[in-house]
Amino acid sequence: MSKPRKVALAYSGGLDTSVILKWLQDTYQCEVVTFTADIGQGEELDHVRPKAQQFGVKEIFIDDLREEFVRDFVFPMFRANAIYEGEYLLGTSIARPLIAKRLVEIARATGCDAISHGATGKGNDQVRFELGAYALWPEAKVIAPWREWDLNSREKLLAYAAEAGIPIAKKKDGGSPYSMDANALHISYEGGGLEDPWWTPDDSIWRLTTNPEEAPNEAEYVTIEFDKGDAVAVNGVKGTPYEILEVLNKLGGKHGIGRLDLVENRYVGIKSRGCYETPGGTILLKAHRAIESLCLDREQAHLKDEMMPRYAKLIYNGYWFSPERRMLQALIDDTQVRVNGEVKLKLYKGAVYNAGRRSKDTLFDATLSTFEDDRGAYNQKDAEGFIRLNGLRLRTGAKRDAR
Template sequence: MSKSRKIALAYSGGLDTSVILKWLQDTYDAEVVTFTADIGQGEELDSVRPKAQQFGVKEIFIDDLREEFVRDFVFPMFRANALYEGEYLLGTSIARPLIAKRLVEIARQTGCDSISHGATGKGNDQVRFELGAYALWPEVKVIAPWREWDLNSREKLLAYAEKHGIPITKKKGGGSPYSMDANALHISYEGGGLEDPWWCPPDDIWRLTRNPEDAPAEAQIVTIEFDKGDAVAVDGVRGTPFEVLDKLNQLGGLHGIGRLDLVENRYVGIKSRGCYETPGGTILLKAHRAIESLCLDREQAHLKDELMPKYASLVYNGYWWSPERRALQALIDATQERVNGEVRLKLYKGNVYNAGRRSKDSLFDATLSTFEDDRGAYNQKDAEGFIRLNGLRLRTGAKRDQR
């Protein structure tokens, strides 16, 4: 294999990337630059720097990207009401383009000729990281150790770590038996018993949300304010994008909102089963659709719903930086100019209910929709011609069938 002079590694400090750091140094005889992203995963990052330093890493980047993540990736996606395969709120998928972007920036800034990541050769993340990198740096060389080495089990990784003196931090209580990915939007769980789609996960799998059965016995009312399609305040308290989402996560977690058990279709062709917790995102989606119901023209709303599955697939499959996703985003963002106002929601035992919405840009006209006297605002006789014209093809077809 060709040698690399300098490699930028997406580094979490966990077992996989700690082994990868040493493996890259030995296999490629290269200097390694590490990059760790804080995107709201809530993990302690203090140990990352000394672990990298132990293996001679001189350039160590630990970046707080929480606000950028929510502002420039999560919120634009929620303007589209994106759901993959009708259920998944794309919590893992949406984090990858930001990590790829910053990894490429650091690689170019520090004079690296290659980047590396810890995604396996079976999953979606390898696709997302690498498509993002190629879109932003066409000449970049990508090193994916999971597609090269023979360390294809946890036991082999642990043996390698012990042989090379790589410290592996053991989590309190022995850690989780699942492969987990967390950020400001969600936590995902895969592996372990979840590999049997008939197996019911125990309640202790969940980290963000209370069991709905144990949630408060009384519903809680929450009001969310929107400005051009983005949530800007919760219960009258304005905040940054991350602060707003964090508050919604707390409320959703308290009421057991946002749990999902899903068998999904990976881009590489494998079906996988995972559990997801997205408390704030579940509330946000409900609220955003509620405010859009007031403010969007019918055809705007229907067009968005037709385009949404395509948009969601682009995010899921790693095409955030593609021209087609950017084009869709421009259209979606154009629909959000008048999506302003407030939505009132009721949170109760795992569910989110609409409890009111209002907007200065509302298209709702009570004089048109009322069952009472509309004072001539709508001439009901107009509906006769409308129906006859729209029924013309149906009548024509029925006459043919009668012949």
Template sequence: MASNKNTVRKVALAYSGGLDTSVILKWLQDTYNCEVVTFTADIGQGEELDHVRPKAKALGVKEIFIDDLREEFVRDFVFPMFRANAIYEGEYLLGTSIARPLIAKRLMEIAAATGCDAIAHGATGKGNDQVRFELGAYHFNPNIKVIAPWREWDLTSRETLLAYAAKHKIPITKKKGGGSPYSMDANALHISYEGGGLEDPWWVPDDSIWRWTKNPEDAPATPEYITLKFEKGDVVAINGKRMKPYKVLATLNELGGKHGIGRLDIVENRYVGMKSRGCYETPGGTILLKAHRAIESITLDREQAHLKDELMPKYASLIYNGYWFSPERRALQALIDDTQQKVNGEVRLKLYKGNVYNAGRRSKDSLFDARVATFEDDKGAYNQKDAEGFIRLNALRLRTGAKRDRR
């Protein structure tokens, strides 16, 4: 093991500046006797990143990358996923899952550009993120060495991490108010909470856990109506104002949070085999999903829509399990994107006390034909007598089976 460690000269570390990755940075320097390059991604987590550079510098890092990836994240990862209406296990909108491939992609670009022969991350050996980061890394460089300290060291708790930081004089930024008792992860799509009391699936957290959304009981008593404009399956304007993807999502987060929309408390099945409980806030994503299904309801052919719904659980699992760069995900994406060519138009929504309601949809590419669907006189647009033969043909196998069973 020691000889293997001696072969590592330079490591690119996915670095947040928090306790875990600050300890990892020093641990890499000491354990592998190597140079460390740090990479911090701004993907809309809403945290100040000013502390990252001085902390990395204090530990002797010479190459420090802090990249604003917010627009790329929403445009190239979140929006393509929402074209598929992806939900994992019926509820989870994949907020953490969809961020990992972008971080892995940029980390590998930096590793290549700075001559690193290894990368490192702070994901634990119990979670999904280790899989997501590493599958993404191997896509870009099949021979890259991956260092996952949580699978190597003997620092097994927050207390041991703090002791290590104190011993090595690692600067740790204390959060205001003592920080959160939960493990939190945020980006432009969502914020998640795990650990602490949430490890008891019967325990109900108090309302202080939620940071982005109002308690629906305290949300405005007056509904708010908004109109979203879609072009090829993506929202391009809110209430008539055109916006870039990140601004769209940020605006929907603000609107959804105001009305208490997007709270979730679930137990999910991790890829590594265990069950995990988490609470999530995805206000903008909840609105976006409702609106996208509404515009698809009038613009997608029936069999297109049904095929998408059949494929969606597979697509969602691929993202959850870390296979964003896999050939099967790319193949599904090509099919999904092809279905979106006529998904254009407007959707009106009502936001009210934790809920999103459809309040109208219209499109120049609509397949909805009121002349055919009407309960009034359709003036010959539809011959109701045609239904008799249709029913008899579809009933043929059922009638044949029924006759056999009566013999």
């Protein structure tokens, strides 16, 4: 790759990207543009601008993307009921394509000839950032310092920062021993003691959720309204997608909902162990499946469930902007046109229970499903021929085997 003249950096203001900012300047003698995304991570971003300015950065972008994140990325994903490897609600994975999208937009608008990120060479995020960038800017040049430099430990990063005069603020509480990633959907924790899959983390690891054992002793009921597969109100109060998720996060956190301890298969071929908190998302998934149970035809629902693992894997592996993900999304969204109504859930001690659902677009017909007199709505004698025809191949096979 030719020497870049101007680089757009995905910048958090933390240790890694602060070192990367100075390293880019030292290594390539290039101008750096910084971009910081507010996607609901709950951190103050006031420190970002002065830190970038300290090193001569003139073009500093700090964008509030919370609403776009939930509306255009989280909600479409939840229409698919996407879960990776049976448990993970994809909180980190779904944030990366939005960051890549905005980074590319800024890079092109400011005349950059390269982009850079702080993802390591062992993780998934490097793939997600770069596949997203290439899908939107085919000629993009990517600088991934973790694949180039020899600053491969926290000690070396701190030494470089000290020598370069990079201020690294220490948190008053001593900080977390884990590598954390937070956004409006979740928080993830990796590293530290979690690198031993047998080790059990103590309760201090969790930031969003109450210990279920210490959660309220009285259950709480919540009603979520859906319109075309998206949540639009909680307990009768309308809200934007981000506002809805924020309310559900608080409710879920209060009742200890959404904790996960998982060993997962990274796209690069490494197994990793992480802990996740997704309180609002856990509630939302339960509610969405409940309203779909009323409104989707059997074969629609089953086909969606068959496609879901593929859809989830596309997001996990970084293919949000791929033609196959767009194709699946179009099919999924078509199924959601009549997914309208309300779901009532019971929240208690870390668990979410269905407590009721109703819809004007329901396919549930009490006259068909009742155990009482159905007044001729269903002729039970019809089931005999249905069973015999469906059992024909089984009887034929059994006769062959008997021979």
